Amino acid sequence: MYNLLTGPGLWLSIGICLVGLFVRGVLYVKGLNWQLDRVAYTAHPKAGIKGALRSIFFWILPFGTRSWRTQPFMTVLFFVFHIGAVCIPLFLYAHNMMFQEKLGFSFVSMNQTVADMMSWGVIMSAIFLAIRRLVLPEVRILSTPYDYLILFLSAAPFITGLICRYEIGDYSFFLIVHIIFGEILLISIPFTKLSHILLFFLSRAQIGMDFGIKRGGMKGKGMAW
Amino acid sequence: MSEGTLCNKIPIQTDEALKILLSDTGGKQYYQEMKSLDVDTRLLWETIGKTCKSRIHTWLKICAHCGMCADSCFLYRINDQDPKQVPAYKIQSTLGEIIRRKGKVDNAFMMMAMETAWAKCTCCNRCGLYCPHGIDVGIMMGYLRGLLYQQGFVPWELKIGAGMHRVYHAQMDVTDDDFTETFIWMAEEYEEDYPGLTVPVDKVGADIMYTVNAREVKHYPEDLAEAAILFHLAGEDWTVPSKGWEQTSLAMFAGDWAACKIQVESVYDAMERLKPKRMIGTECGHAHRATVVEGPYWAGRKDGLPPAESIHYVEWLAEALRTGKLKIDPKKRIKEPVTLQDSCNYVRNHGLKNITREIMSYIVEPGYFIDMAPNREHNYCCGGGGGFNGIGLYREQRNKALITKRDQILDTGAKLVIAPCHNCWDAIRDLEEEYSIGIRWSFLKPLLIGMVEIPEHLKPKE
Ligand code: HEM
Ligand code: SF4
Ligand code: SF4
Ligand code: SF4
Numbered sequence: 160m161y162n163l164l165t166g167p168g169l170w171l172s173i174g175i176c177l178v179g180l181f182v183r184g185v186l187y188v189k190g191l192n193w194q195l196d197r198v199a200y201t202a203h204p205k206a207g208i209k210g211a212l213r214s215i216f217f218w219i220l221p222f223g224t225r226s227w228r229t230q231p232f233m234t235v236l237f238f239v240f241h242i243g244a245v246c247i248p249l250f251l252y253a254h255n256m257m258f259q260e261k262l263g264f265s266f267v268s269m270n271q272t273v274a275d276m277m278s279w280g281v282i283m284s285a286i287f288l289a290i291r292r293l294v295l296p297e298v299r300i301l302s303t304p305y306d307y308l309i310l311f312l313s314a315a316p317f318i319t320g321l322i323c324r325y326e327i328g329d330y331s332f333f334l335i336v337h338i339i340f341g342e343i344l345l346i347s348i349p350f351t352k353l354s355h356i357l358l359f360f361l362s363r364a365q366i367g368m369d370f371g372i373k374r375g376g377m378k379g380k381g382m383a384w
Numbered sequence: 385m386s387e388g389t390l391c392n393k394i395p396i397q398t399d400e401a402l403k404i405l406l407s408d409t410g411g412k413q414y415y416q417e418m419k420s421l422d423v424d425t426r427l428l429w430e431t432i433g434k435t436c437k438s439r440i441h442t443w444l445k446i447c448a449h450c451g452m453c454a455d456s457c458f459l460y461r462i463n464d465q466d467p468k469q470v471p472a473y474k475i476q477s478t479l480g481e482i483i484r485r486k487g488k489v490d491n492a493f494m495m496m497a498m499e500t501a502w503a504k505c506t507c508c509n510r511c512g513l514y515c516p517h518g519i520d521v522g523i524m525m526g527y528l529r530g531l532l533y534q535q536g537f538v539p540w541e542l543k544i545g546a547g548m549h550r551v552y553h554a555q556m557d558v559t560d561d562d563f564t565e566t567f568i569w570m571a572e573e574y575e576e577d578y579p580g581l582t583v584p585v586d587k588v589g590a591d592i593m594y595t596v597n598a599r600e601v602k603h604y605p606e607d608l609a610e611a612a613i614l615f616h617l618a619g620e621d622w623t624v625p626s627k628g629w630e631q632t633s634l635a636m637f638a639g640d641w642a643a644c645k646i647q648v649e650s651v652y653d654a655m656e657r658l659k660p661k662r663m664i665g666t667e668c669g670h671a672h673r674a675t676v677v678e679g680p681y682w683a684g685r686k687d688g689l690p691p692a693e694s695i696h697y698v699e700w701l702a703e704a705l706r707t708g709k710l711k712i713d714p715k716k717r718i719k720e721p722v723t724l725q726d727s728c729n730y731v732r733n734h735g736l737k738n739i740t741r742e743i744m745s746y747i748v749e750p751g752y753f754i755d756m757a758p759n760r761e762h763n764y765c766c767g768g769g770g771g772f773n774g775i776g777l778y779r780e781q782r783n784k785a786l787i788t789k790r791d792q793i794l795d796t797g798a799k800l801v802i803a804p805c806h807n808c809w810d811a812i813r814d815l816e817e818e819y820s821i822g823i824r825w826s827f828l829k830p831l832l833i834g835m836v837e838i839p840e841h842l843k844p845k846e
Pocket of ligand 1: 237288306309310313359450452516517
């Protein structure tokens, strides 16, 4: 079972994730339409690129925008959740050992204490994100079961990962569960809202170009996000 | 298929149809008929298939439902944090739902969507600055308005407004002759005080082609005179086109994209005909948005730019003051607390945030200018944008929406509000009428007239 999951299973889920994201990215860009979107995407490349980069940069910077600054609680949750969600899968020592063994390459690994803190961070912030959805009326009205499912799918590999890390219960059983959740997450990325991993950058680039080219970017210093 | 005689899917094309619809005071019969107007669900779904491409589609799909946009919307804040006013909710429960149902929605749904699109959003685009994914609900509401307009679900005044643009190429029943005659007549009225004051009509190759808002012609002709006087004093080589002089677009508020194209092409034709170095529009926000920012796309111009460089009045004014074409008498500068309304349409949506402050630095005695908070691209809508000001059906909601601006103004302590935008000016006038907070409000032109120095050679001879 373990070999099946970390062999063909791993290849397949990573493959589906990457190919799927690639297709979504291509479809997104192909579906942009200068006249319908009312943005002359290609006519002003310099202003467009500048607008796109500014729009991405300030938003991936913690407290980098007015919106992040005015909602500090959400900002902390978002960044703690996302830093862990992006770094742990790629830079955890145990993951890299497996990558090396099964895929033949690995990334740098991070310090175990940092990794522990990040994983706890992901789980704690996921819990608070769920509570936030339940408690705040303006978020509750938007939330659908699908949103909770996505949150659960995202947090599950981290919860099971920590169970393995502390060797609670039957290690080999929880390791299998952990890998299954991880692979479900990978596979669901291109088909669900989780596609935002790529589409965030494209959507931000788009609105950045909109403001950069059409809505004032060529007039002054650009949007003070 | 049930279509009303007044309320139907057919745009207004003739003066006669305009008059008939106008005579239905307040749209009584119009709204009555709307209650039984059918939805052409096939057309709706087909249109979405053709026009809802990756940008809007992705916005609807990846919206994290995180609610970070809630507090950015002044209508959410002013309506006691009603969750139904959260931008993401407003669009998900209308456009999002239409798409989920593949266009199969009924009359009651469209009525709800109409109220959402015109009474719960002014298309101020502020929420777009607060969403981590860059989702601009204002843009989507504009798109939704287009779908609603196509189906005949549009507020009475805006159906008329869009019709005006189709028939008169202006937002009101002002003809080309009315325009030139009024402008010339107004200049004549002031010729004694400003010898040599003229209104050059259809001059080819002038430095400036000036375009206006039709209501200046109809209701505020003083504004035309002031524009002429300031160009005259600045020694500008300017002209107005006898056709294509109207810069505004109620069609944009209505979501009548075909009329938007007709309107803006009339102005572009004037530019092609008169070949001015630059086009300058009057102190209006949505007019600038329509003609300079969005217009090129309606007209199919691939570079996204009008045929001639086009700037807002505040850009010209700042330049004239900066270069000394217009000189302010320092004694006449404003010496009372004064604040400034940032128009979403050219500040947030066209980057002109510092230029108006530069003007303030010339016309206000240092220490007297007080910014509202928040300001610049983060300003709140005046409360009457996107057509809200003009829709009788939603007057009550609009009046409530004015409270945001009222409180922002009160917080500055200023008694004078400069509003270089027709819509904002109206909203601020209405908020004073509604809430009597003891303020005055003004465009820039009349203030400038009172403080510019008249060059020796332009003074009237005794
Ligand atoms: C570079 C990669 C990523 C970027 C730029 C990114 C960006 C975003 C943004 C902008 C939001 C919406 C704002 C918000 O909820 O506050 C969001 C939400 C979310 N993201 Fe990501 N994300 C990334 C990767 C991931 C990954 C790898 C996961 C899962 C493991 C993930 C799971 C989620 C979840 C569950 C939400 C919804 C949070 C909630 O319930 O409010 N994201 N992400
Ligand atoms: S802030 Fe953006 S992602 Fe969050 S609910 Fe609003 S529109 Fe959706
Ligand atoms: S565009 Fe303005 S009015 Fe409309 S939802 Fe966004 S913030 Fe609110
Ligand atoms: S009327 Fe003025 S403040 Fe209101 S939306 Fe339009 S430009 Fe913005």
